[in-house]
Amino acid sequence: MACFILLSFLLLLKPARTAGVTQQQQQQQGVEVVEVLVILPKNNSYVHSYPRVAPALLHAQQRLRAAGQFPGLTFKINYEDSECGNHALFALVDRACERRPDLILGPVCEYAAAPVARLASHWNIPMVTAGALAAAFSFKSGEYSHLTRVAPSYLKMAETFAAMFHHFAWKSALLVYEDDKGERNCHFIVEGVYMLLKDVKTYTYTFTSREQRLDTDDLLHGIYETEVVIMCMGADLIREVMLAAHRRRLTNGSTIFFNIELFNVSSYGNGSWKKGDKFDNEARQAYASLNTVTLLKTVKPEFENFSMEVKKSIQQADFNDCQDCGSINMFVEGFHDALLLYAIALHEAMKNGYNKKDGAQITALMWNRTFEGIAGPVSMDANGDRDQDFSIMAMTRPEAGTYEVVANYFAINGSFQVLSAFNMDHFTLRGRRKILPDTPDKSYGLGVSALTGIIVGALLGTALLMAFYFFRKNYRITIDRRTQRAECDIGKHRQLREDSIRSNFSAA
Numbered sequence: 001m002a003c004f005i006l007l008s009f010l011l012l013l014k015p016a017r018t019a020g021v022t023q024q025q026q027q028q029q030g031v032e033v034v035e036v037l038v039i040l041p042k043n044n045s046y047v048h049s050y051p052r053v054a055p056a057l058l059h060a061q062q063r064l065r066a067a068g069q070f071p072g073l074t075f076k077i078n079y080e081d082s083e084c085g086n087h088a089l090f091a092l093v094d095r096a097c098e099r100r101p102d103l104i105l106g107p108v109c110e111y112a113a114a115p116v117a118r119l120a121s122h123w124n125i126p127m128v129t130a131g132a133l134a135a136a137f138s139f140k141s142g143e144y145s146h147l148t149r150v151a152p153s154y155l156k157m158a159e160t161f162a163a164m165f166h167h168f169a170w171k172s173a174l175l176v177y178e179d180d181k182g183e184r185n186c187h188f189i190v191e192g193v194y195m196l197l198k199d200v201k202t203y204t205y206t207f208t209s210r211e212q213r214l215d216t217d218d219l220l221h222g223i224y225e226t227e228v229v230i231m232c233m234g235a236d237l238i239r240e241v242m243l244a245a246h247r248r249r250l251t252n253g254s255t256i257f258f259n260i261e262l263f264n265v266s267s268y269g270n271g272s273w274k275k276g277d278k279f280d281n282e283a284r285q286a287y288a289s290l291n292t293v294t295l296l297k298t299v300k301p302e303f304e305n306f307s308m309e310v311k312k313s314i315q316q317a318d319f320n321d322c323q324d325c326g327s328i329n330m331f332v333e334g335f336h337d338a339l340l341l342y343a344i345a346l347h348e349a350m351k352n353g354y355n356k357k358d359g360a361q362i363t364a365l366m367w368n369r370t371f372e373g374i375a376g377p378v379s380m381d382a383n384g385d386r387d388q389d390f391s392i393m394a395m396t397r398p399e400a401g402t403y404e405v406v407a408n409y410f411a412i413n414g415s416f417q418v419l420s421a422f423n424m425d426h427f428t429l430r431g432r433r434k435i436l437p438d439t440p441d442k443s444y445g446l447g448v449s450a451l452t453g454i455i456v457g458a459l460l461g462t463a464l465l466m467a468f469y470f471f472r473k474n475y476r477i478t479i480d481r482r483t484q485r486a487e488c489d490i491g492k493h494r495q496l497r498e499d500s501i502r503s504n505f506s507a508a
């Protein structure tokens with residue numbers, strides 16, 4: 001009897017012991033298998049869908065292997081569909097029931113990234129993403145402690161505007177943006193600008209094109225009041241606004257126009273005014289006063305190869321639902337560099353006696369360092385956010401309607417570099433109209449939360465009420481749409497959404 005018990009005891013023990021030995025052996029041989037969970041949307045209508053990003057991760061894996069720099073490291077990459085909301089959290093939790101990942105890459109969408117980032121911090125798992133760019137994620141001391149952002153946050157982008165306003169001594173700005181009430185990229189982009197333009201009189205104008213047509217007349221009232229107009233919306237709407245402004249002769253140098261385009265490389269630059277309709281000529285003239293703020297592009301030979309490889313794999317995969325999938329946007333590039341950065345940090349951590357489960361140590365090692373990314377050096381600041389450089393493009397030959405980069409902004413030293421194509425006239429306000437009466441800016445006193453809906457400066461209470469009405473309306477629609485999918489209680493969902501990212505800009 002005793003023997004039998006002993007025997008079964010040994011038998012029970014055996015598998016565990018062998019597992020222990022293999023793990024030990026692996027460690028002795030320096031083999032570390034890192035479980036990577038990539039949480040991105042599957043739908044290719046997102047520029048950061050995982051079919052688009054996957055070839056970049058594969059390339060990074062191959063590069064790490066080929067370099068032989070980190071001989072013991074192997075990455076096992078799994079994908080989960082995040083959609084663009086709560087699904088990301090569910091995917092992570094479901095997956096982690098089996099086995100917790102060692103590294104989370106993604107999500108990109110703010111509302112998907114927020115809960116995942118919190119759980120990652122709680123579970124001590126490093127999370128590296130080329131998204132989660134909203135300002136709220138900059139506050140890392142609490143719930144976002146394990147979040148590292150390898151793409152430029154909107155606050156970093158906004159520094160470009162802060163530097164320009166300082167440099168050219170502009171005094172007022174109108175921020176115009178389209179709020180899709182879904183991903184809300186433009187909302188968060190403009191929030192960043194708003195937060196950094198502290199000494200500038202700022203007005204905001206927002207609309208939801210799905211439900212309202214953009215009323216250019218209404219918008220242009222705002223334009224008369226301000227020196228600089230900063231827009232974030234689809235290319236077609238930009239054209240509409242520029243045409244309307246041109247017709248009212250606001251493009252004569254008395255107002256400076258900017259649009260912000262970070263994601264879609266094909267929608268700015270040469271020919272962005274061209275649509276093949278009868279307004280092309282007018283649009284070309286109008287765009288002569290439109291400048292675009294975008295990412296500074298560095299090109300190194302290795303990047304060309306990377307770009308070709310990614311294009312090749314996309315072509316082989318043959319997605320029929322995907323236009324311009326082969327174009328390398330900042331997400332594709334970013335996730336490649338994310339894996340690289342993690343490998344560097346983990347390697348260093350292991351040298352110091354830590355292992356892949358020491359998330360906080362690995363995260364700390366990813367911050368405050370510069371490494372060679374696929375398109376050039378990538379510098380991470382001490383807060384774990386990338387310092388990215390930006391370019392300002394302007395039309396340099398109005399007859400031909402061609403664009404060139406005229407200035408760059410370097411985040412690392414906060415300096416502004418003016419290139420040979422730069423024309424000072426283009427950035428100088430001409431024939432300023434009436435000086436604005438010095439009414440106190442309501443938006444500061446009130447706190448930013450009131451600034452939702454259609455508010456142009458210190459407009460009347462009626463406008464505020466109307467804005468509130470529109471806002472509620474749109475908001476409800478958003479909730480309804482999401483509820484159908486997530487099958488969530490409406491009240492609860494709203495709560496979650498409002499809490500999900502603490503925006504400094506508006507209540508939603």
Ligand SMILES: *[C@@H]1O[C@H](CO)[C@@H](O)[C@H](O)[C@H]1NC(C)=O
Nearest residue numbers: 041042043044045046182321
């Ligand atoms: C992807 O998203 C687009 C736009 O939201 C939608 O029209 C399309 O049906 C989606 N595709 C799939 C396969 O879910």
Ligand SMILES: *[C@@H]1O[C@H](CO)[C@@H](O)[C@H](O)[C@H]1NC(C)=O
Nearest residue numbers: 045046047235264265266267
């Ligand atoms: C990018 O911009 C081009 C031109 O405006 C447009 O045709 C295309 O659909 C956009 N792509 C995405 C993914 O938004």
Ligand SMILES: *[C@@H]1O[C@H](CO)[C@@H](O)[C@H](O)[C@H]1NC(C)=O
Nearest residue numbers: 304305306307308309310312
């Ligand atoms: C890229 O570089 C790798 C190795 O350096 C090479 O094997 C591959 O053929 C190159 N790809 C292209 C498309 O040039």
Ligand SMILES: *[C@@H]1O[C@H](CO)[C@@H](O)[C@H](O)[C@H]1NC(C)=O
Nearest residue numbers: 367368369370380381382383
């Ligand atoms: C960042 O790194 C530099 C040296 O590379 C060091 O001097 C500095 O103290 C570090 N900053 C923080 C906040 O850790």
Ligand SMILES: *[C@@H]1O[C@H](CO)[C@@H](O)[C@H](O)[C@H]1NC(C)=O
Nearest residue numbers: 269270393400402403404405
């Ligand atoms: C636009 O076209 C001009 C002339 O062909 C060229 O010099 C310039 O580099 C192009 N700009 C961009 C951003 O492609």
Ligand SMILES: *[C@@H]1O[C@H](CO)[C@@H](O)[C@H](O)[C@H]1NC(C)=O
Nearest residue numbers: 410411412413414415416417
């Ligand atoms: C800022 O950094 C950029 C890029 O590293 C460099 O070209 C430029 O000269 C620097 N400017 C100043 C004022 O240090």
Ligand SMILES: *[C@@H]1O[C@H](CO)[C@@H](O)[C@H](O)[C@H]1NC(C)=O
Nearest residue numbers: 248249250252254430431433
């Ligand atoms: C430009 O047009 C606006 C609006 O028509 C006008 O008030 C302003 O004086 C004009 N400025 C110049 C420099 O012509």
